[in-house]
Amino acid sequence: MKKNRLIALALCAVLLLSLTVSFAAAEEDVPTFRIIVSANVNTDDLNENEFLKDLAEQAGVRIEYECVYTDWDTRKSVLLTSGDLPDAFIGWNVLSNSEVSYNLPLFANLGELISEEATPNLYAALESDPTYRDACSDLDGNIYYLSDRMPFRPSTYASFLINKTWLDKLGLEVPETLEELEEVLIAFRDRDPNGNGEQDELPLYMNLSGDEAWSIAAFMGAFGCSGSITNYFALDGDTVVYQPLTENFKEFMTWIAHLREENLMPAELATVDDSQFNARLSNETPIVGMTTLWDKSPIGAAYQDEYIAIAPMAGPNGDRGVASNIAISAYDCVPKFVMSADCENKEALMRFIDLCFIPENGVQCFYGPIGTVLEETEDGLIMVDPPEGMTWNSWKYKYAVNGGWPVLGDETFEALFAEVPESDSAKLEMVAVNEPYQNTNTLPKLKFTPEETDELSIVQTDVDTYVTKKMTEWFANGGVEEEWDTYLQELHNMGVDTYVSIYQAAYDRQK
Template structure:
C-alpha cells in the first residue's frame, strides 16, 4: 500500500508540474524580438496614437463562459486598435469550465500576464489576498487615462465601487450600456387570467385569489389539476418576498433600512413574509417541490410540451424562460404589500456598474502602455462595439447619430451573436447616460424588451445594500460566519414555509443566529459599508 501511495503522489506531482509548465508557456509565449524597450522615451507616447512607435506585445488573459472560445478576437474594433496603437495583443483565452483549477496554479506560481481582462477571472477575495500581484492604478489613471478620468467624474460610483479597503484602485470599472434599473420582476400567465376573466393582481390579497383560481379552475384547459400557481428556484426567491419590503440585490441577505445595514432574515418583515408564504404552501398554491427540485426540473415545468403549467414567477424577461409558451406570459407591475407600498429589487443608479474588469499585474514590464491601451476602451463608440459587436458588423451607425443593432444571422439568437462578436459583459467600457438615447434596440426581445418592462417596476426600486469591498482580514473571517448562518437560515426558511410554527420558534431562532456570530457579521458588513460611502 505504501508503494502505491508513493506512485500516486508522483503522478500527481507530474500532473501539477505539467499544468504549471503549460501556464508558464501560455504566459510567456510573446515574441519579444520585434519589440523596442517598453518605456523608453523614444518609443512610448504619453498622448495621441500610436501609443508606441515600435510594436510592443502585451499578454492579456481573459476567461469566457463554457465553450464560447475566442471568436471575439475577430471584432474589427479590436483589430483596428492594434493597428492604431501599435500594441499587439497576445490573447490568452481560458474556459470557465477549467479556470478554477488553473487559477489556483497561476496564483501559486506568482507569474501572471501583463493584463487581466474581465471580472470573471479574479474575485474580490482573489485580488485582496494577492495584492502584491497587482499594481495600484490611481497614478496610472491620473497620468495616462483621460477617458476613464472623465467617465469617473461623470459617474462617481465607478470610483466608489473600485476603491479597495486601503483607499487605492487595483482594478478598473465598467459602465455597461442600456442596462435596466430592475432585476427580476413579477411575470404572470396572461392567457390564464383572460380565460378566467381575472384582472391583473395589484396586491397580495388579489394575488392570493388569482392563485386560488389558477389551482381550481383548469386555466390551461387540459382537464388535469396540474397547474402550479407559483414556481421558482430550488430555494424560495427573495423576489417573491418583495411585497413585504424585502429586496436583496447582491444575494447577501443585507438591506438598507433608513440608511442602516440590516440582516434581512432577522427582520420582522421577513417573519411576516414567511407566514404568508406558508399559507400559500399549505393550500397548495406554490410548488410543493420548491425546495427539492433542481434547475433541470424547474425548466421542465416551465417548458412542459403539452400545456403551460406555471401561473406566476419572477423573471428577467419572460421570453427567455417559458419556451413555446412565452407569448402567454406578461410582466406586470410590482405587487403591493400589506402596508400598501410596492418594493422592487434593483438599483436606482442602474444595473450597469461593474468592477475588476481590468487589472495590470506587477509582472508587467509595460504598465504605462497597458494603462493607455485600456483607456481606449472608455469611449462611447468603443464601448458599444465591445458590448454588442463592431460597427458595420453588428451595429449600424446612422447619419442622424443613432446606432441600431442589426438582426442576427438565421438560426442564431441575438444574445448568442453578441457574445460571439464581442467581449460582451467583460472588460473595461463606459457608455455615458446621455449617449444611451442614441442607441436603438428591438423592443420585442432581449435587451430592448427588458428596458420596456423595466418601466413597470423602476419607480419602486429600493436603495440596495451595495456591493461593498472587504479587507483581507474580513475575507478570512466572513466564511466562518456565513457558512453556518446561511445554512441555518435556509434550513429554517424551508421548514417554516412547509411546516409553519414560525411564531413559536422565532425567539429561539434569533438566539441561535446571535450565538453563531450574527452581530459580528453585521458589524463587518457595516464597516465595509461605511468605507464604501466615504469614498468621494
C-alpha cells in the same frame, strides 16, 4: 543583358530577404500580452475577433486571449495560490474586490499608469465621472482594477411575470394584492387554464433562494422588508439590517410555507436545479402560471408573449415595494480588468485598454462589432436581429464580453444608438411597472478590508447557508412559528452579529 537581369534578380532577392528579416524583427518587437477572460459560454474565441485585433493593432500590441468558460472559480484559486498569473484578467466576476485587496502584491497599481498624456480616454472617464472613479478605487484610494459603467440599466431587478392568456381565459384581473394573487393561483391550480385536460399547472414557480431578480425574495417588499438585491441585507435609514432576523421575514416565510401547503407552489422547488427549473418554464405546453425572472428568455419561445410583467403586490399591511437597483446597477463596482504586477511593458497594455474608453470602441467591446452585431444608420447604431435559433441573450455575448469589459456606458455612449438595443429594451419595458414602488434606500456594493474578508469567509458562509437551509425546510414542512426562537439563537451562535457589524462598518466608510 542576361547578366544585368540576373544581377537585378539577385538584388531583388536580397531586398526581399532584408524586408522579411525586418518584418520578422518588427513582429518580435511588438509587445505581446496574455489575458485570461472569464467568458460567457456563448462567447466565441476572442482570438478570432477582428475588432479586437484591429484595436490591438492601433495600440501597437498583440493580445493572446485564453477564454475560460467553465469552472473558473477553481482555476482562479489555483492561479492566485501559485502567483503564476497572466499579464491581465478581463471578464464578469473575473476577480472579486476582496480577492484583489487581499492579494495586492500580485497586482499592478493602475493609478500609477493613468495620466492625461498616457491614457487620455481613461483619464477623461475618471475625471468626468467621480462615481466611476469610486467604483474602481480600492479602500486605500489607489486603482488596482477597472470596473465598468453599464449602459441602459434597469432601475429595479425583480420582474413578476404572469400568464395573461390564462387570466383572460378564466376571466380574472391582474392581482393587486397578495390576497388577490392567492385567488388567482387557486384558479390556475384548479381550472385547467392551459386546456390540456390535465392538472399539470404550476401556479407559482420561483427559486427559493437567490437575489430579488429571480427568487421568492421579490415578495419581501410586501411584508415591509426594506428591499435587498443580494445577501438579504438592506438599510433602515443608515442602519444595516440583516432581514432574516426580522419579524417581517418571519411573516414572509410563513406566507411562503402556506402557499406550498395549499399546493400553489410545487414541492419540487425544494430540490430543483437550474436546468430542471428552466425546463419547466420552456415546457412544450405552458404549465407555469407566474414566476419572477430577469427577462423572458427562459420561457418557451412559442408562448413568451402570453406573459406580462406586473407591479409588486400589496401585502397584508399595505406594504408594496421592490428594491431599487440604481445603487449597484450601472456601476458594478467589481473588477473587470486587473493587471499582474509582473506584466512587462505595462504602459503598452494600458494603451490598448485606453482605446476601449473611446465611446465608438466601447460600444463594440460591450455589444459586439459594427457590421456584425451592430449596424450604422443615419440616426445612429441599432442592434442587428440575432440569427434564427439564437436568442437576444446569447446574441449579445457571441462577439463580446457583455457586462465584463471595462467601458464607460455613460450618456455619450448611449447617445450613439438610434434606439435602445433590443437586448436591453425588453428588460427596461418589463420593470417600468415597478418604478412607482421602488425603494431607493438600498445597500450599495461594499468593499471590505483584508481582515474583514477573513472574518466574512467564515461567518458569511455559515450564516447564509443556514438561512437558505431553513428557508427550504420551512417551505417544504412549515414550522416557522414553532422554530423561530431556536433559529434566531442559532444565528447568533454562528456570529450573525459580527456579520452585521462588518457590513455596517463597510457601509459607514462608503456612505
